[in-house]
Amino acid sequence: MLTLKIQQMTVDGHPYLCPDCASQAFTLDGSGFIDAFPVWGNCWNGHRWEEPLITLGTLKEIKAASTGRERAEDDDAFAIVIGGAVLAGILHPELTADDLKTAGGAAWKRIIKPAVRRRKRAAFRAVKRPVSNAVAAAQAAAIGAAWVLQAGGHSPDPDYKPEPINPCAACGGKGGHNIEYRLHKTTRVRCSVCSGTGEID
Known part of the structure; x- marks a missing residue:
């Protein structure tokens, strides 16, 4: 399955929009093993439509023709020709290292600091778990011994076989x-x- 998140797209200079709500941003989802299968469009408002003119092969061409992003200010643009029509547009930006540098403090608070905190907690749990298990085993042994003392040293019948x-x-x-x-x-x-x-x- 191949999914492309598209921010905006034009077909021969005319904007390609969601047929229900005219939203510019949508995804094109293609699945199957044959490049001639049509794709499905999904807009952010939950509308879904089949697009027979754009196929799975077209999605692969768009993915191959996209410029990618090197810096935070770059757009991931594409332009391909399908059957004489020019499909051009901008893909939804992927997160790059430059985005994290540009975001600065926000990236530290939202991405890096929670990841460090999760690793720290995982290491603490790895050390704490065997200790707590040992304490629980000692407590269970003490409770069992106290129970035997209170019950007067009761021993079960060795010949008893439950039904x-x-x-x-x-x-x-x-x-x-x-x-x-x-x-x-x-x-x-x-x-x-x-x-x-x-x-x-």
Whole structure:
């Protein structure tokens, strides 16, 4: 997908505008793998239209013909000829290093300082997280020990086996079946429905 943000564009000297609101600024969105596909226009007011005269190949030509920006005062202009018509205009400016230098203090406050702050906080969290985890583990051990002391050293029954939450209907929650033979002794096989757990997910 190729999207070009256009500030203003003319076709043979006539302004090319949004058909609904006559806005100069819009985007041209092209998608597909064939250069002959038409593109869609989107203006800043939310209007959308199909532009069959401008194709994906045209967008690629505009992108290749754009002058780019070196300094803050430069315009990213383009001019191409499509079928005898001259398409000329200005693309939406991309941020350059010169823009940051020109903006000065505003760039420091809005872009650089928050980025430095984010990195500083990330480093602090990386150091703080293991420490807080160790403190939490120590607190959990202390609470567990206090609970055992208050409960009188209660130990659970070692023979206790909880009943299955959702018992298997095939084996009745036993986890297997006893197969009785006349020739051999009784054989226990694992239940293939619950895989021997006695529970169904």
